[in-house]
Amino acid sequence: MRVALFVTCINDALQPRTGQAVVGLLERLGVQVDFPAEQSCCGQPQFNTGYRQATEPLVRRFHRAFRDYEYVVTPSGSCAAMVRDNYPRIGAKAASEGRGRDLQQIAAAAVPKTYELTEFLVDVLKVTDVGAYYPHVVTYHPTCHGLRMLGLGDRPRRLLENVRGLELRELPGAEECCGFGGTFAVKNPAVSAAMGADKVRAVIGTGAEAVCTVDNSCLLHIGGTLARQGAPVRPVHIAEILASTEASTEGPEVPTEGPDAGTVGTEGSLR
């Protein structure tokens, strides 16, 4: 099976380890992964802030990058939800404004083949045990777009429960938003920070070493808040946990440096 990785702009620029983990994980499961270089941002920041028309070139770009693939897999609940929920809206609005039906057709083609990573694993590959090893105490925060727009349900949890060595701790108030919300974080900083503080308090209260989500954008906010408070909890994307094995925990595949170094690869050495 051959799939295209939609890595997302945030992961491309700020969290390459997550993309590397997806590649490693899928290849280990016998999937051939391509990275169409024409891809860029899904357009969510523009769309959700009210700049719908500025999103349209990115919808077209998504189409050009992925039109030849049967499956597009992305390690982001909110970027997958952007494609699945909002591309059809963008297409319908363009059509209603008399600007043709091509965006509608593009959206109709993109929706059924775009999968968030845990959906792809559980629904398409039909695996819940990916052979991962991650000997740490982890708490899972279900991000809003994964939970409510995509309806991921217990897929991430089932995957985590099958990771050897991993102890999963319940996060109180798990379904409450962390307060990131894209541009909300800077347009309403007081409320966003208050929500983040409550989320982080709940995370720390679990006693977990790491907080895990299906979305690095939420983790920038949660992790940034944790780091500012000097809390010893690491933010980690679920792909990096699922990619970890007994072998990979011996040493990092990629040199990781800088102040936030250390998720995939270096995890094992923390023990």
Added chain:
Amino acid sequence: MSGTYLGMPAFPRAAAASTRDTRLRANLTHATHTIRDKRARAVAELDDWARLRAAGAAIKDRMLRHLDHYLERLETAVTEAGGQVHWAADADEANRIVTRLVRETGETEVVKVKSMATQEIGLNEALAEAGIRAYETDLAELIVQLGNDLPSHILVPAIHRNRSEIRAIFRREMASWGRPAPEGLSDSPAELAEAARLHLREKFLTAKVGISGANFMVADTGTLVVVESEGNGRMCLTLPETLISVVGIEKTVPTWQDLEVFLQLLPRSSTAERMNPYTSTWTGTTDGDGPQTFHLVLLDNGRTDTLADTVGRQALRCIRCSACLNVCPVYERAGGHAYGSPYPGPIGAILTPQLRGTAGKLEASLPYASSLCGACYEVCPVAIDIPEVLVHLRERVVEGGPVTRGGVRTVLKPARGHAAERAAMRAAGWAFDHPGALRAGMRLAARTRRLHPRRLPGPGRAWSDTRELPAVPAESFRDWWQRTRGEEARDEAARGEGSAK
């Protein structure tokens, strides 16, 4: 907090102040979580909830599509049953009509049933200017009125107050409005309720005019419906000689049968009850029973304009249950007053900018008062996709576009104050559509990453005041892929294999 919403600051500023109010935060967290959990249990009892919800949305949508037809039918039915129907295009007209109707009775005091529509139009203030005193009879509305305060929740208007604050308000203010608070009043709920009961009983027994809203209006029969918990509504609807009901035109339902759906959806979503304690219905007037004069004031006040918007019109399905407030993490922390209207929380964030337009600073800020987490849509009993409407209204704010105001189709200009953001969004859009430039930018960021500040100046402080900035990695994913799996890497691997042979 004085009794007016005029001149309220934009949401972020008001919310920044209220999030620092630890007592308010504690009151709100306790109250919203209690109702939230009870609602979830009440809804879980019904195995056909999803179908009820879909039916509620469909009935409202159908009614809205044929609103003109159902309103005329309602007018005919109410008139035939002995009522008088008045049409109010806006708040001023509605206030003028009600003031005139009260004056015609010769009375200077009225009792009120809790009503969102009369809050929306500022009826009490308009009546006060005309020398007419309106007494709120819902317990929480009474607390708000005595405290010269504003409601901060649709269902529980005094949710921001705790028991000891209520006791203080009663002791300080009741005497100037009527029967004073009993000596030695404590802050036990039973004593507070008894004090309110004694205070209000006087009003019920002397008032000649009652003013209400309505939860539903049945077009077929001209029947109005009020659902409530305290029985004060029943008193106001039956004891006075004259009853004036001010109702938003979207409260219409076609038939009695439709109430079957809504009388299940509303109590469970609102108070988390299987059925509310009091459901009053009345059809015009009845000789020798209840008010002998009945006026229905049908209120538009921006609703027809809202109906003209194909995305935004779903807000008119709202049955004012307040479930969206109780699950909203933003409401829980900002409080209801920050929304600057009687409609706080997620529904207020989409209703107020549509009813009032987006020209004002507060109204333009409301569509952004959400992290788009979607909890509101999940609990809405009539399936209003609030995040969809929020994003739709954000576009109206920053890009302008076609809109209907006062029944006239116009094209809005983009709101002021978004020029820098618009430029940044366009620049980001351009960069994302030019991967070469984007890649160069990412490489530059990677090379200079040791020089990046830990805290940002200017607008960036909104992020870095409370959160660390993410560190820029040495290599982007794109570059890693190119280096390890790109064409050059493959060629190199192929050459390696060749030389080994």
